[in-house]
Amino acid sequence: MRPTLRLGRIPAALAMIVLTIVVIGPIYWVVSSAFKSRQEILQATPTWWPQTFTLSNFEQLFVTTDYAVYLRNSVIVAVATTVVTLIVSLAAAYGLYRLRVPGSGKIAGIVLLSYMIPGTLLIVPLYRTLAGAGLIDTYAGLVLVNVAFTAPFCTWLLRGFIFSVPPELDEAASIDGAGPVRTMVQVVLPLMAPGVATVAVYSFVYSWTEFVFASQFVVSDTLKTLPIGLSALVGQYTVNWGLVMAGTVSTLLPTVILFLFVGKYFVGGLISGATK
DSSP states (O other), rough: HHHHHHHHHHHHHHHHHHHHHHHHHHHHHHHHHHOOHHHHHHHHOOOSOOOOOOOOHHHHHHHOHHHHHHHHHHHHHHHHHHHHHHHHOOOOHHHOOOOOOOTHHHHHHHHHHHTTTTTTGHHHHHHHHHTTTTOOTTHHHHHHHHHHHHHHHHHHHHHHHHHHHHHHHHHHHHHHOOHHHHHIIIIIIGGGGHHHHHHHHHEEEEHHHHHHHHHHHOOGGGGOHHHHHHHHTTTSOOHHHHHHHHHHHHHHHHHHHHHHHHHHHHHHHHHHHHOO
């Protein structure tokens, strides 16, 4: 019986190994190439480990390019998007799924439906709207566009967490004289920590990696974000792969650090939100 069970686990183990290689393999190659010389990257026989460990790619990245400016812009846009998304999605989820306002079910369906609209179809109307409001080539314009795409999904994602908090707590808070806002902030919100972490990570990563709208709504070089800045490192005829790999590693690092701190809450929040 036991040998049979062990043999039955072989396909699952092989699938996990293949999946790990497919996911981790490109990341390892990018990281290792960032510490290789340009000659070693371009040689006919690839090397699995840097034969000559060098930091020249990172030095060139921060000295000869505007990477620091792109990093600053991405941090500002990502943090602002995360904060605004948290406020909007928490308020919307509490109002739709907790207060039971008239027509909340239809409104919730419309909110989720808006998330399914391809973003590329909205470039022209969004551009005209932002241009009319004077928000083209501004931080505020990028933040508003990012929130428009993160808030609907995050509102729906918080639905399971809202339902997991007993309604009796709201009733007890109202008896003590707490209004809806105070009840949400002091009673419901502390019990939704995994959901808040999930929304924060999702909105941060979305805005950190967003390329399409940033490339259309940002004109000046001083406001370009990391995805736009990294695309500028690829020349028309030649590509400095060491510089590109160093920029990719430096861009991945903040998200990796974020996942190290809140990754377990993010995964747990996705599982909890899907099962409740």
